[in-house]
Amino acid sequence: MPAAPWQPSALTAEPLVQLVDHAGQRRVDDVSAPYEPLARALDADALRTFYRDMTLTRRFDEESTSLQRQGELALFTQSKGQEAAQIGSAHAMRPQDWAFPAYREHGVLLVRGVPLRQELHLFRGIDHGGWDTEQHRVHLNTLVIGSHALHATGYAMGMSRDGLVGTGDPTKDEATVVYFGDGATSQGDVSEAFNFAAVNQAPIVFFCQNNQWAISVPGELQYRGPLSRRGEGFGVPGVRVDGNDALAVYAVTKTALDKARAGGGPTLIEAVTFRRGAHTTSDDPTRYRSETEEKYWAERDPIDRIVALLKAEGAWSDSFAARVQAEGDEFADELRTYVRSLGRPDPMTMFDNVYTTPHAINEAEREWMRQYDASFKKGGSR
Ligand SMILES: Cc1ncc(C[n+]2csc(CCOP(=O)(O)OP(=O)(O)O)c2C)c(N)n1
Numbered sequence: 001m002p003a004a005p006w007q008p009s010a011l012t013a014e015p016l017v018q019l020v021d022h023a024g025q026r027r028v029d030d031v032s033a034p035y036e037p038l039a040r041a042l043d044a045d046a047l048r049t050f051y052r053d054m055t056l057t058r059r060f061d062e063e064s065t066s067l068q069r070q071g072e073l074a075l076f077t078q079s080k081g082q083e084a085a086q087i088g089s090a091h092a093m094r095p096q097d098w099a100f101p102a103y104r105e106h107g108v109l110l111v112r113g114v115p116l117r118q119e120l121h122l123f124r125g126i127d128h129g130g131w132d133t134e135q136h137r138v139h140l141n142t143l144v145i146g147s148h149a150l151h152a153t154g155y156a157m158g159m160s161r162d163g164l165v166g167t168g169d170p171t172k173d174e175a176t177v178v179y180f181g182d183g184a185t186s187q188g189d190v191s192e193a194f195n196f197a198a199v200n201q202a203p204i205v206f207f208c209q210n211n212q213w214a215i216s217v218p219g220e221l222q223y224r225g226p227l228s229r230r231g232e233g234f235g236v237p238g239v240r241v242d243g244n245d246a247l248a249v250y251a252v253t254k255t256a257l258d259k260a261r262a263g264g265g266p267t268l269i270e271a272v273t274f275r276r277g278a279h280t281t282s283d284d285p286t287r288y289r290s291e292t293e294e295k296y297w298a299e300r301d302p303i304d305r306i307v308a309l310l311k312a313e314g315a316w317s318d319s320f321a322a323r324v325q326a327e328g329d330e331f332a333d334e335l336r337t338y339v340r341s342l343g344r345p346d347p348m349t350m351f352d353n354v355y356t357t358p359h360a361i362n363e364a365e366r367e368w369m370r371q372y373d374a375s376f377k378k379g380g381s382r
């Protein structure tokens with residue numbers, strides 16, 4: 001008997017908001033209808049900006065991966081395939097909102113104006129990124145899976161206590177978006193965050209990019225019920241959206257953020273997407289996933305989809321594509337030059353900026369490290 005055709009596990013019968021199909025055609029059904037007007041309100045310029053941002057994010061992936069292969073970075077986490085989820089959701093934010101990323105939200109950082117080259121400090125082992133979090137309203141990356149869901153919830157609760165929620169003034173009301181993966185939902189921290197957020201009606205959007213793999217662990221070994229319903233028992237309503245459809249992601253996130261800022265409490269968004277690259281540059285996905293699966297998702301690539309939409313709607317031109325390409329080339333050149341100029345940091349800098357005021361343990365550790373380092377220099381073996 002021939003084997004049953006491969007089926008993506010994330011594509012269950014669970015309702016999914018989709019406004020543009022993978023051939024770039026607009027569509028609407030009962031589930032997506034409430035979101036359709038928000039996507040229709042995006043004009044051709046806005047859609048071209050989505051394309052530009054997604055393309056630059058992918059370029060960042062490609063260049064950073066090459067830099068890692070050349071020994072300029074210790075590690076890199078690609079966002080290839082997840083650009084629509086990131087660009088669509090980040091464009092739904094207002095300037096005063098806050099984002100709490102995990103470690104592959106390069107597209108979110110780009111939209112928020114964080115210089116992406118600065119994110120590479122982390123992957124080179126220089127510092128934790130070190131961008132001005134207040135200026136961009138983007139927290140530093142978090143590599144401890146799921147922990148930042150609690151930090152973001154606490155931050156959102158602070159927004160409520162500071163009287164920045166439900167005032168009715170769109171320039172004042174604030175909300176928080178926290179990004180995490182499907183694997184993070186298995187962490188207790190994420191469940192605790194759901195509970196705190198619901199009980200306190202915190203202005204927060206939990207944005208889960210279900211890219212179908214937690215390193216080598218597939219969805220079917222991570223959860224039995226749909227992730228979009230994971231918050232319901234805590235009192236956090238959920239929405240499942242096609243994470244490769246930037247328009248649907250934008251509309252769903254904007255709806256959830258507007259509700260949060262107005263005092264309507266948290267929402268969980270499950271953006272169904274696919275990590276097209278490796279988990280990190282240390283991983284080899286060919287060891288655990290099939291070519292059939294990769295091909296299926298390559299045909300649903302988010303950038304190809306928005307190109308098809310722009311072409312179908314007469315919003316595409318070769319000169320526009322060339323401009324974005326030139327911008328990408330310049331960005332990539334600048335990124336390479338910058339990373340190579342960073343050199344190696346003095347190991348002692350790891351003790352700087354740990355505490356705002358002098359701290360006895362920090363000072364003792366600094367002194368131990370200084371002596372340890374000096375011991376190598378004496379023997380001349382370092
Ligand atoms: C608390 C904790 N446990 C384990 C790890 C090791 N780890 C790093 S990434 C990862 C998988 C995360 O998968 P997911 O949340 O789906 O995010 P993705 O990397 O797919 O975006 C794990 C288990 C970690 N960093 N932190």
